[in-house]
Structures are given as structure tokens and as C-alpha cells.
Amino acid sequence: xxxxxxxxxxxxxxxxxxxxxxxxxxxxxxxxxxxxxxxxxxxxxxxxxxxxxxxxxxxxxxxxxxxxxxxxxxxxxxxxxxxxxxxxxxxxxxxxxxxxxxxxxxxxxxxxxxxxxxxxxxxxxxxxxxxxxxxxxxxxxxxxxxxxxxxxxxxxxxxxxxxxxxxxxxxxxxxxxxxxxxxxxxxxxxxxxxxxxxxxxxxxxxxxxxxxxxxxxxxxxxxxxxxxxxxxxxxxxxxxxxxxxxxxxxxxxxxxxxxxxxxxxxxxxxxxxxxxxxxxxxxxxxxxxxxxxxxxxxxxxxxxxxxxxxxxxxxxxxxxxxxxxxxxxxxxxxxxxxxxxxxxxxxxxxxxxxxxxxxxxxxxxxxxxxxxxxxxxxxxxxxxxxxxxxxxxxxxxxxxxxxxxxxxxxxxxxxxxxxxxxxxxxxxxxxxxxxxxxxxxxxxxxxxxxxxxxxxxxxxxxxxxxxxxxxxxxxxxxxxxxxxxxxxxxxxxxxxxxxxxx
Amino acid sequence: xxxxxxxxxxxxxxxxxxxxxxxxxxxxxxxxxxxxxxxxxxxxxxxxxxxxxxxxxxxxxxxxxxxxxxxxxxxxxxxxxxxxxxxxxxxxxxxxxxxxxxxxxxxxxxxxxxxxxxxxxxxxxxxxxxxxxxxxxxxxxxxxxxxxxxxxxxxxxxxxxxxxxxxxxxxxxxxxxxxxxxxxxxxxxxxxxxxxxxxxxxxxxxxxxxxxxxxxxxxxxxxxxxxxxxxxxxxxxxxxxxxxxxxxxxxxxxxxxxxxxxxxxxxxxxxxxxxxxxxxxxxxxxxxxxxxxxxxxxxxxxxxxxxxxxxxxxxxxxxxxxxxx
Numbered sequence: 001x002x003x004x005x006x007x008x009x010x011x012x013x014x015x016x017x018x019x020x021x022x023x024x025x026x027x028x029x030x031x032x033x034x035x036x037x038x039x040x041x042x043x044x045x046x047x048x049x050x051x052x053x054x055x056x057x058x059x060x061x062x063x064x065x066x067x068x069x070x071x072x073x074x075x076x077x078x079x080x081x082x083x084x085x086x087x088x089x090x091x092x093x094x095x096x097x098x099x100x101x102x103x104x105x106x107x108x109x110x111x112x113x114x115x116x117x118x119x120x121x122x123x124x125x126x127x128x129x130x131x132x133x134x135x136x137x138x139x140x141x142x143x144x145x146x147x148x149x150x151x152x153x154x155x156x157x158x159x160x161x162x163x164x165x166x167x168x169x170x171x172x173x174x175x176x177x178x179x180x181x182x183x184x185x186x187x188x189x190x191x192x193x194x195x196x197x198x199x200x201x202x203x204x205x206x207x208x209x210x211x212x213x214x215x216x217x218x219x220x221x222x223x224x225x226x227x228x229x230x231x232x233x234x235x236x237x238x239x240x241x242x243x244x245x246x247x248x249x250x251x252x253x254x255x256x257x258x259x260x261x262x263x264x265x266x267x268x269x270x271x272x273x274x275x276x277x278x279x280x281x282x283x284x285x286x287x288x289x290x291x292x293x294x295x296x297x298x299x300x301x302x303x304x305x306x307x308x309x310x311x312x313x314x315x316x317x318x319x320x321x322x323x324x325x326x327x328x329x330x331x332x333x334x335x336x337x338x339x340x341x342x343x344x345x346x347x348x349x350x351x352x353x354x355x356x357x358x359x360x361x362x363x364x365x366x367x368x369x370x371x372x373x374x375x376x377x378x379x380x381x382x383x384x385x386x387x388x389x390x391x392x393x394x395x396x397x398x399x400x401x402x403x404x405x406x407x408x409x410x411x412x413x414x415x416x417x418x419x420x421x422x423x424x425x426x427x428x429x430x431x432x433x434x435x436x437x438x439x440x441x442x443x444x445x446x447x448x449x450x451x452x453x454x455x456x457x458x459x460x461x462x463x464x465x466x467x468x469x470x471x472x473x474x475x476x477x478x479x480x481x482x483x484x485x486x487x488x489x490x491x492x493x494x495x496x497x498x499x500x501x502x
Numbered sequence: 503x504x505x506x507x508x509x510x511x512x513x514x515x516x517x518x519x520x521x522x523x524x525x526x527x528x529x530x531x532x533x534x535x536x537x538x539x540x541x542x543x544x545x546x547x548x549x550x551x552x553x554x555x556x557x558x559x560x561x562x563x564x565x566x567x568x569x570x571x572x573x574x575x576x577x578x579x580x581x582x583x584x585x586x587x588x589x590x591x592x593x594x595x596x597x598x599x600x601x602x603x604x605x606x607x608x609x610x611x612x613x614x615x616x617x618x619x620x621x622x623x624x625x626x627x628x629x630x631x632x633x634x635x636x637x638x639x640x641x642x643x644x645x646x647x648x649x650x651x652x653x654x655x656x657x658x659x660x661x662x663x664x665x666x667x668x669x670x671x672x673x674x675x676x677x678x679x680x681x682x683x684x685x686x687x688x689x690x691x692x693x694x695x696x697x698x699x700x701x702x703x704x705x706x707x708x709x710x711x712x713x714x715x716x717x718x719x720x721x722x723x724x725x726x727x728x729x730x731x732x733x734x735x736x737x738x739x740x741x742x743x744x745x746x747x748x749x750x751x752x753x754x755x756x757x758x759x760x761x762x763x764x765x766x767x768x769x770x771x772x773x774x775x776x777x778x779x780x781x782x783x784x785x786x787x788x789x790x791x792x793x794x795x796x797x798x799x800x801x802x803x804x805x806x807x808x809x810x811x812x813x814x815x816x817x818x819x820x821x822x823x824x825x826x827x
Contacts, residue, residue: 326519377565378627428629432592433691486524488507488517496515497505498712499782 006484013477020470029070029116034463037276039115040072041209043248046108047258049266051101056262060109061205061251062092069248070116077108090122091253105263113248126200126225127254133196139183142176147197149174157199158232158241161224164193165239187220187236200225202254204233207270209246214271218250218257310343312465315475317342317452324448326482329489332445333425340418341445342452347413350453354446356396356411357419361442363392364423365430372427386420514784521751521775525789529668529750530771537747538769542586542640551746553739554765555642556582556757562639568623571641572615575600580644583618585625585637591688593630595621596658598644608657645765648758654696654728656680656720659757661687662698662730662764664737665773665785666752669744670795670804671737672788672812674698675780676728680710681720694718695780696725701813703733707782726816734805736764741801741808743769788812 024030029038047060062085065071076083081096096107135143146167154160168177168186180189187203194201205218222234233243243249251257260266317339324330332338345353367388371381393416397409422445430438455461464471488496510517516525537543548555559581560574575581579600585593597605597613605613622639624630631637647659654660658679665673675695682692689695694715697706705728708715717724730736740754743766753773759765778784791811799807 329518377623378629484523486517486520488510488515489519492517493504493507493510495712496510496513496517496779497503498709498714499515499779499784500505500509500513 003484006480010477010480013473013480017470017473017475017477020473021468022470024468024470026118029114029118030467032464034459039274040277041069041113041115041248041272041274042110043113043207043209043270043272044108044110045268045270046106047260047266047268049105049260049263051103051105051263053100053102054262056096056098056101056105056260058096058107058261058263058266059086059256059259060094060096060107060268061253061255061257062094062109063111063113063248063250064090064092064122064252065119066249066252067121067243068115068117068119068245070114070119072112072114074109074111076110081107089253090125091251091255101262121231124223124225124231124252126229126231127202129195129198129200133192139180142179143193143196146174146176146180147193151197156227158224158226160197160199161190161194161201161222161232161234162239162241164197165190165222165234165236169237169239187222190222190236194224204249204254205251205257207248207250207272208244209248209272209274211272211274214269216270216272218268218270221247221249223252223254309462309466310346312469312472313346313456313462314339314343315472315479316456316461316465319475319479320452320455321448322479322482324444324451326485327490329491330444330448331441332448333422333429333441334418334445337418337422338445338448339452340415341449342456344414345449345453346457348410350450352410353414353453354450357414357446359396360389360392360411360414360419361423361426364389364419365427368423368427372431382420382424385423386416389416389419389423510784514786514788515778516775516785516789518775525667525751526772530752531748534748535771538749538752538771539589540586540638541584541588541768542638544766544769545640547746548766551742553742553746554759554762556645556759556765556767557643559641559643561586561641562622562626565623565626568619568626571619571622571639574641575618578643582642582644583621583625584640584642585630586640587631587635587637588625589630591686591691593621593625594686596644645757646760648731648760650731651728651758653721653723654678654718654725656718658683658687658693661767662736662756662758663773663777664740664754664756665777666740666744666754667789667792668750668795668797669741669799669801670792671700671740671808672792673777673781673783673785674700674703674737675777676705676730678718680718682710689774689776689780694725695776696728697777697781697783698730699812699814699816700737701809703730703736704728704816706814707780707817709779712776712779731758732763734809737805737808738801739764739766741804745801782817783814 025032031038043063045060047058049058058081062074063069063071076094076096078096080101081098084095084097086093086095094109146164150160150163150167154163167174168181168190180193184192191201191203201222201224204221204223206221207216207218210216220236222236224232224234226232232241233247233249234241258266258268318336321332321336321339325332325335341353341357344357347353348356364385368385371384374381376384393411393414396411400406400411401409426438426442429441537547542561545555545558559578562568562571562574580596580598582597583595588594595618596608597618598608599606601612603615605615605618607613625637625639628636645659647655651660654676655678660676660678662674662676664671675697677687677689678694678696679687680692680694687693689709692711694708694710696708698704699706705725708717708725710719715725736756736758740756743752743754744750747769749769749771751771751773753770755767755770756764757767775785788811795807
């Protein structure tokens with residue numbers, strides 16, 4: 001019987017678990033520790049226009065997750081307007097609409113952006129080249145001269161763009177450039193010239209993020225596509241290449257940022273603020289883009305998420321039990337009873353939970369010893385114990401409430417059926433093996449429960465199990481490995497010691 | 503207080519995990535468990551294979567029959583009531599003799615009719631069975647154990663546990679009940695375990711509560727002179743349980759009856775590891791040796807092989823003087 005498939009399975013689970021976790025850490029910036037702080041930008045766009053009393057339709061381009069920034073949440077405020085988020089060929093838009101409006105109008109859109117160095121741009125499709133570009137005299141000669149000059153000093157599309165922009169900048173601005181600038185706006189002109197030289201380029205709008213700034217407007221940037229299709233960003237005024245860290249590309253598909261139908265004097269201004277928030281909150285706020293590999297509990301409604309937060313901890317408790325039984329050799333009453341007690345301890349807190357547990361079991365044992373004299377059938381007896389446990393819990397709850405100990409009320413979190421069976425088992429154990437064995441097994445169970453509780457209640461463990469589902473696979477692999485352990489248990493080193501003494 | 507894994511390994515001691523995975527998991531097919539977990543089934547199986555067991559007085563299957571249990575018991579001076587699916591000696595009630603309406607335990611405690619009925623009722627409702635499933639009460643006649651062993655036990659019947667691995671008897675011990683163990687033969691309850699030489703059936707070493715022991719704590723009789731009569735027959739009886747059950751790693755519990763010789767009391771598919779303590783030796787070298795043996799050898803040759811290879815010299819000194827601990 002070969003163990004190879006077994007180790008293959010364990011290896012696969014380990015690798016898959018680690019890979020999934022690392023993928024979530026890298027691709028979604030889910031931090032390894034819950035306390036890490038993350039920088040979040042809150043950017044608000046304010047759209048102002050004067051409505052003419054007709055139906056109004058406002059389209060505002062919206063930012064997407066891009067290099068350096070990840071979109072967390074977005075909100076809008078616009079009383080009386082209908083709102084729809086449109087997505088068209090990778091560009092996102094908010095569309096407000098209203099049947100009739102008159103006078104000054106204000107629409108708000110705010111977005112939370114996580115500073116995420118690992119975030120990547122979406123695939124950018126290069127824009128098509130215009131079929132023909134018509135120049136009027138004398139601009140055609142000027143344009144062709146500028147292009148020729150830049151072409152001579154460049155090797156490819158990107159260097160060409162750089163040289164071209166340099167000709168329009170500062171003291172190197174030539175006569176031709178100055179002439180062209182009298183007729184055209186700088187950025188559209190550059191796009192036109194680049195297109196003329198068969199280089200794909202477009203004008204995009206960016207926002208420089210600066211903490212606490214208000215009434216900012218978008219700047220136009222030049223996006224040039226190199227021969228292999230990758231996009232390079234240029235500052236059209238200075239000719240600087242590359243995207244500054246604090247630049248947020250608000251609109252990167254070459255479309256309009258704001259379109260207003262039925263209104264005049266439209267403009268959009270931006271205000272922004274930066275703050276830090278715990279990474280776990282930042283993660284929770286991420287908009288779930290669900291794919292199979294990005295399978296995440298966060299896409300569930302909040303209530304189910306809270307439920308899963310507990311469910312995903314159970315494997316940790318199971319691991320503690322397996323560890324203590326297989327490696328240490330601790331005796332417990334009921335294999336996974338300690339895990340259930342540990343789950344209850346999470347609700348009650350450790351001290352109140354332990355006191356409550358001991359009180360219920362002790363009183364239960366006393367009552368159970370009377371029941372054993374009644375010579376009842378097993379099922380009836382355990383049922384009687386269940387009712388007894390409920391009675392004890394009720395009495396304790398009421399009493400602790402009367403004494404003003406609200407912590408006592410949490411005793412109801414204990415699973416009553418489990419408590420009843422614990423009492424039943426302990427009682428039989430007491431009759432058959434004596435109080436010593438009850439103490440050993442009861443103590444073992446409580447110790448296991450407390451250790452499982454400490455493991456399950458650890459903030460780091462909670463964070464890891466909830467945010468990295470891959471960890472479940474790792475736990476599975478560990479438990480499989482422990483299930484294959486043929487060595488000695490810790491307590492056996494003590495048990496078998498007399499044999500080695502001769 | 504603690505020893506090291508290396509020392510245990512050099513002694514060949516097997517731990518719980520190794521026993522479970524390497525021996526029970528590998529050699530005991532799950533589907534054969536009911537044969538040994540249900541003592542009634544074992545008994546009937548033994549009957550088919552001609553293996554002697556204590557005589558069956560009767561069984562109680564339904565709660566309705568509980569009221570009539572005393573009828574079944576009538577005319578039997580002593581008897582044992584046990585759950586068919588019990589484990590670890592739980593739920594076994596021994597009545598040594600009946601005095602009028604009182605049932606007297608070996609300890610001298612008197613039980614009434616209702617105590618007997620309650621015990622049977624508890625058995626039926628699954629109080630002592632694995633997993634609490636409903637059970638059957640088996641009533642057997644009391645064993646008249648061999649007089650030569652009387653000095654070695656207190657109240658209970660001493661039984662002999664032989665570990666049978668792939669049909670070979672690999673290790674044996676006798677379990678002597680004590681006052682501390684309340685007449686029960688379970689080592690963890692305080693019974694004395696005496697390792698037995700596979701070759702001769704003589705005592706090798708005694709332990710109580712995992713500590714070496716040279717005499718019986720209650721009768722004071724030295725253990726060194728202990729010698730099991732009819733040892734060869736007993737080993738062959740144990741070895742033949744392999745063919746009967748098909749279980750590769752088996753604990754056989756036997757008693758010596760005055761009139762019927764060695765009798766099979768029960769079988770155990772998960773025999774404990776305390777036998778290593780009683781023998782002062784690990785099971786592993788013996789199990790390794792057996793694993794190298796070919797299959798399809800008959801019981802008599804297997805016993806002969808075991809007696810030849812597992813012979814040992816007693817550690818106990820014949821006089822009762824205290825040996826260095």
C-alpha cells in the first residue's frame with residue numbers, strides 16, 4: 001500500500017492553500033495582520049450646471065481601479081435625479097437624469113480609493129488611428145517639419161513622442177511649434193501630430209491627489225501607445241514621462257469627462273481628503289469582483305459573513321483538538337465537545353464562561369445522581385437532564401440579572417444538548433471509574449476548550465481564517481498529516497517510562 | 503518523570519498512534535468489527551468453530567423481558583450479566599451466589615431483584631455500549647476458575663490476555679483483580695498485570711498502576727511462582743481465533759475453568775498497550791518478525807514458532823524478598 005497518493009494530496013492541498021492565500025494577499029492587498037493601516041483617499045466630484053427647464057441628462061466619467069489605486073466604495077448624492085452606472089468598453093459612467101429641472105443644479109459623486117501599490121491597470125485598448133488628418137495652410141508645413149525633426153532624433157513611438165513634446169516645451173519651443181499652438185490646444189494638437197506620424201495616442205484626464213485640496217480640476221495628460229501596444233503617460237506641458245504616484249486617472253479612455261444635455265455652464269470640480277483606516281476595514285469595503293479564484297466570503301450579505309466568521313474558525317478548534325489528542329494524548333469527554341464549548345466561550349468571554357460551565361455541570365451532576373436512582377431508560381434520562389440544564393441556565397440567568405451581573409446572561413450561549421450529554425457521560429464515568437477519571441477527562445476537556453478558545457479568539461487567527469480561504473486547505477493538509485502520525489504521544493513518554501527503567 | 507522517544511523506540515514500545523494506524527488500521531478490516539464488538543455474535547461464532555466459551559444462560563433483548571429476567575436466572579447459583587456491545591469491562595455484573603432473594607456480588611455486596619432489573623434495563627438502553635446504541639444483555643454462567651490461581655487474585659476472575667498478530671500469539675499477560683480494581687481485571691483500574699512467557703506460560707514481571715510489583719497486593723502471594731496450566735492449549739485456542747474472525751491484530755481474553763480448561767471470554771479488535779508494561783518489553787520487534795513470516799501456516803505451527811522465538815527468562819525472583827525497584 002503506497003502512501004505516495006496521500007503525500008501527493010497533502011502536498012497539493014498545502015501548495016493550493018498557500019498559493020490562494022498569497023494570491024489574495026498580492027492581488028487584493030489583503031494584509032497578513034489585522035492591525036495594518038491602509039491609506040485611503042476620499043475624492044468628491046461636484047457637478048454644477050444651470051438647468052434650462054427641460055429634461056436633463058448628465059453623464060460623468062468615473063475612475064476605475066488602476067495602477068496604484070483600488071476603488072473601494074462609491075456614493076452619490078443627487079436629490080430627485082434618477083441614477084444609473086453605465087459600463088461601456090471599459091469606461092465607467094454615472095448617468096443622472098430628470099424630467100424637468102431649472103436653475104442651478106448640484107450633483108455629487110464621491111469615491112473611496114485604497115492606495116494599493118500592487119494594483120494594476122486594466123487592459124487598455126489603443127485607440128484607432130484617424131483615417132485622414134487635414135491641416136490647413138500654413139499649419140501643414142509646420143506640422144510636417146515638427147514631425148520630421150522629432151523623427152530624426154527618435155528611435156520608436158515613445159521616444160518620438162518625447163522628442164515631439166520637448167519641441168513644444170519651454171525654451172526649445174520652435175517657431176513651428178509656436179505657430180501651431182496659436183491655432184490648436186496643446187494636448188489635442190500633440191495627439192494630432194502623433195497620429196499624423198502613425199503613433200496611437202489619446203488625451204486622458206487625471207487628478208493630482210493632494211490632501212485637503214478643494215475645487216480642483218482635471219488636467220489633461222497624453223497617453224502614447226508604444227509599438228508593442230503598452231501605454232506610456234506623458235505630461236503634455238513638461239514632457240515628463242510616466243505616471244506620478246499621486247496622479248489618479250479619472251478618465252482614461254479618451255472620452256469626455258462630463259456631458260450635460262439640457263443645461264449650460266456645466267463644470268465639475270473635485271475635493272479630496274486622505275485618511276488611514278485599518279486594513280481589515282479597507283478589505284471589507286472592496287467591491288467584490290467575483291471570479292472563481294477570487295472566491296470570497298466578502299461577496300455574501302453582511303449577516304451571512306458574520307456567520308461564516310464563526311464557521312471558518314471551527315477548523316482551528318478541530319486542529320487544536322487533533323493536536324492535543326494525537327500529539328499530546330490528552331483525554332477529553334466527547335471528541336469535539338471542547339470545540340463547541342470554545343465557541344460558546346467566544347460569546348461569553350473566558351472567565352464568565354468557565355464559571356458558568358462549571359456551575360451548570362456541577363449542579364447537573366448532582367441532579368443526575370438523583371435521576372440515576374429512578375431507574376429510567378437512557379433517552380428519557382438524557383431528556384430529563386436536558387430539561388434540568390435548561391432550568392439551571394434559566395435560574396442562573398435570572399439570578400445574575402437580579403444581582404446586576406449582566407455577564408451571567410451570556411450563559412445561554414452554551415449548547416444545551418451538549419451540556420446534557422457531558423453531564424450524562426461524566427456521571428457514568430463517575431459511577432464506573434470514580435471521581436478521579438472524571439477530573440482527568442473533565443479537566444482535559446476544559447483545557448482543550450480553553451486552548452481552542454485562545455486560538456479561535458486570537459484577532460490574528462480570526463483575520464487570517466476569514467480573509468484567506470486558502471488557509472482552510474492548509475489546515476486540512478495539517479490535519480491529514482497529523483492523522484498519519486505514528487510516533488509517540490507526549491503523555492506516553494510518561495506512561496511508558498517504567499518500562500525503560502530496568 | 504519523562505522518558506525520551508529514543509529510549510522507547512529502542513525498547514520497541516508501540517504508542518497509541520502507531521497501534522491505530524499501522525496495526526489496527528492495516529490488519530483489522532472494519533467490516534469484521536461487529537464479530538468481536540458484539541459478544542453474543544462472538545459466542546455464536548465460537549460455538550461454530552468449536553472454541554469453548556462460558557455457557558450461555560440466556561439473553562434479554564427487549565425492555566419487556568426485563569421483568570422476567572429473574573425467571574431466566576432461576577436455578578443458577580452464580581452468573582454474569584454483560585452488555586453484548588460493552589467495552590473496557592463496562593457494565594459487567596458478576597453475581598457469585600444467590601441467597602434467597604438477595605444476589606451477592608464477589609465483594610459481598612447484596613443486590614435486590616430491582617437492582618438486577620435496573621442493570622439489565624441500562625444495558626438494553628445502551629448505557630454501556632459503544633456510541634450508546636441499543637444493546638442486548640447476555641447472561642452467562644459463572645466461571646469456576648482453576649484453584650491453582652486462587653492465591654493470585656482477589657474477588658474477580660483472573661483472565662489471560664494474549665495478543666494474536668496474524669494468527670501468531672505475540673505477547674501475553676495475566677490480569678489479576680485487586681481490591682483497588684473492585685474485582686475488575688482492568689489494569690487502569692488497579693488490577694495487577696503479570697507478563698507471561700510465551701514459551702512456558704510462567705510469570706515474567708508484574709505491574710500495578712504501571713509500577714513494578716512482585717506480589718499480589720491483597721493476598722500477598724508472590725507472583726514469580728505463577729504458572730498457567732494447559733499453556734499450549736490456551737495458545738492454540740488464542741491462535742485459532744485468527745481463522746475464526748479474520749482480524750489480524752487481535753486481543754483474546756481467556757479464563758481457565760476448573761472443568762473445561764481454557765475458555766475464550768471475549769475478543770478485542772483494539773487491544774490496549776498496557777501488555778507492554780506488564781512484559782517490560784515492546785511489541786514492535788515481535789510484530790516486525792511476524793510480518794516477515796509467510797501466510798497460510800496452521801495454528802499449531804504458529805504457536806510452535808512463537809514459543810520458540812519469544813521465549814524469555816523471568817525477571818521475578820522466586821523468593822518474596824523485595825527486588826531493587
